[in-house]
Amino acid sequence: MAMDAGEIERLIKEGIPDAQVTIRDLAGDGNHYAATVLAPSFAGKSRVQQHQLVYNALKGNMGGVLHALALQTGTP
């Protein structure tokens, strides 16, 4: 079970419409990615809240199908 980078990006943008998303595949196994998500709507939110928004956008795939997503979030 794995996810491809395009699907991750699509889900994040669906959940956070103003997000700029860049994804790097860390291991080539569809399970370990690094993602940078920048969104104006993150302004004023703590890192934990920003990451939670991304995890919510991933609709439960995070921690299950998607084992590792190294996240960096912020405002552009």
Place this chain on the structure above:
Amino acid sequence: MGIEQFIDNEVKSNDVVLFMKGTPQFPQCGFSGQVVQILDHLGVPYKGLNVLESADLRDGIKAYSNWPTIPQLYIKGEFVGGCDIVREMFQAGELQQTLKEKGVAVAAGA
């Protein structure tokens, strides 16, 4: 005692709690190991709880914090973050700051 009460009690009765895979002596996941290294480097006394020992704990902690992954670090009852956030905060000196603000001893020179 339900799992939520157990977690709540652990988080509130220990200054620093790390829910992790494995133990501080033998982390069984790279991400958990990274947080252990950071805490050990800072010389912060903390309690490690091995979520691999109990499926209830492993699921319960994710519900408790609305955070889907392990490890999870708590300082004075407050969820700080997972591996990425703890590492980012450490590199920015924010973790040391947070610990000092909350009155948790940090080894000199950290």
